[in-house]
Amino acid sequence: MRNISKSCCVFFLFTWTLYSQPVKIWSKLFGGNNTELANGGVVVNDSLIAFVGSSNSTNIANKGLTDMIIAVVNKNGNLKNFKTFGSPQADLLSATELLPNGNLVCVGQVNGSGGDITSNYGLIDGYMLAYNPITNAKVWAKNFGGTNNDIINDVKYLEPGKVIFAGYTKSGDKDIPVNMGGTDAVVGSMDENGTFNAIKMFAGSKEDFAKKIAIIDGGSFYVSGETTSSNESAFIGLSNKGKKDVFVFKLNRNVNKLLAYMFGGPGDDILIESIATPDKGVIHVVNVNTAGGDIDSLIGGKDIFVVKYNEFGNLVWKRMIGGTKDDEAVAAKLNADGDLLITATSSSSDKDVSGNYGDKDVVLFKLSADGSRLQSSNYGGSRGDAAGTIILDKANTYLVSSSFSLNNDLPNTNTMADFWVLHLFECSTAGVQYSPSICIGDTVMVGGQKFYAGNTTGTVVLPKAGLFGCDSIIHVEVLLNTATSEILRDTLCNEESITINNVIFDRNNKVHTFPLKNAAGCDSTLIVDIYFNDPIAVIDSMLHGDNGNGNGFIHLFFVGGKPPYKFKWSNGSATMDIDNLRAGTYTVTVTDDLSCVNSFSFNIKNAVLNRDVSGTDLRMYQNGEVVRLESDQTIETVTIFQSTGAFVAGHKVSAASWQEQFQTLADGIYYLTVTLENGLNVSRKFSIMR
Structure with a gap:
């Protein structure tokens, strides 16, 4: 028996269904002498991430109360750029999207004019700008709205010439075509240079807020938000179940409505994120505080309600997430495996929440695509931490939050609530399958475990042996190779010989058995059997x-x-x-x-006949298929052969004459061998020709 050790192998990746805690790669702070808050972020390229929000730090080119800010950081955690834009008032960016041309389009709100803001339509304006993250330069910027309050919450790229934005307004002039009453949800389309294609209102007579966009494909998208309206105007046929309910519109590329539905409970249901799924459905993440209607029983305090609808607006599944205290989602995204990642601010340390360092922590929830499996990890310190946004890149997760803590995941130099970026690596998204081949009777060692016939499958865990210190989980399935036996047969001439593996085969040594190894290295037997023909x-x-x-x-x-x-x-x-x-x-x-x-x-010789007898000894007569033999001696036997020498038939005669009709013989030449009573063999040739 052989023992085979496998300490280094080539593995094939496959997706796991079990979750493990993400590994922290690095945790860093970026900011100025006051507070920075993140509201959105994207991966820029293979080396950069960008996030947007607000800052009131005076040492980062501050124009007023709070400025819009864009931060660009490389994936090693080094700051590349800070860029601020603002007026003397309070301004912020709500969301950003990477365009195919490499620019970021960012949206938010401004509260005045001056500084970087050249004009203001009145009160709060929506604001949009394009920014080059490589050159750290603004490409274009413009206000949006009317003379009342206007805010843009989200922006998404749909297709060339179509960038979709959504928000809400109290205006009814300038860029806003009409006001339906109260606060109206507004959805618009523009090109990559900021030129408007369409602006449409989706509202009732009460308070309606468009907050999130989810792209389905190049031709349609979801817009979702909150409303207190019910069964009127854009919400005809949709009933509000309490205060703020969540509305969902499915729109085409021309911003025309294809589908609408509403869900909620008796309290205020606050939409945090809507994410399109690969099957063209959509998952909504909502903060809730009152059970009833579509909202299941609460776990305790404020909870996170996650619900999936299919492309036709039918409920697929729903789930409540939280602990016994307040848990509030802040951002969510789907990862490459189809799992939902939610970053939240949590005061709980029980139920669905893995722990709490004190006060409020940042919690990362991971929910499977069918809503059945949940994992949570908490991050922060003991003085209060707030979730911001989440950025995903394959197996990498970047949480951009803010914190006043000085311990655990935060350094003791954290004097203000800066951008706190935590780089996590998801260990559980990939595993390995290993299938070594061994011979029956052998043993293979994988990670210190023995595998052999009778124990061919198992799981080996190599602690911290993977990338970034992740555990390596190896599923072993041993393939067993059996011993083989083959027979080699051949025919040689009578006096011939052949050498195989240094063994000479001739008429005196016709059969030999060789013990060998097959291609898999297992025992094999080769039997050589040589037949030697009789001599001609x-x-x-x-x-x-x-x-x-x-x-x-x-x-x-x-x-x-x-x-x-x-x-x-x-x-x-x-x-x-x-x-x-x-x-x-x-x-x-x-x-x-x-x-x-x-x-x-x-x-x-001259007139000499060798080994024949006179015509009077054996006479042959043929008439068609009938052959007759006569002799002065007794004919003992007659044997018939083909011209090739193949035997046809034999007859015992013991008479002076013999006759046969060859009806079944094929046409051709045949030979008779005749044995006479004196022991002499005489041959005769005849032919059958029909």
């Missing part, structure tokens, strides 16, 4: 002497070897029998089907 021999011959007129002949009959035979006579003939011969010696070389060779010589 003349079983009978009929020679007729030459009387001086060249009328001699040689008629032969062969056995042995492997028919058919080829003939080469010394006079150039290539047939078995030769006629019209003059006296002399004639040699024939006979070659069989295996290229075995033998030679024979015959002497034709």
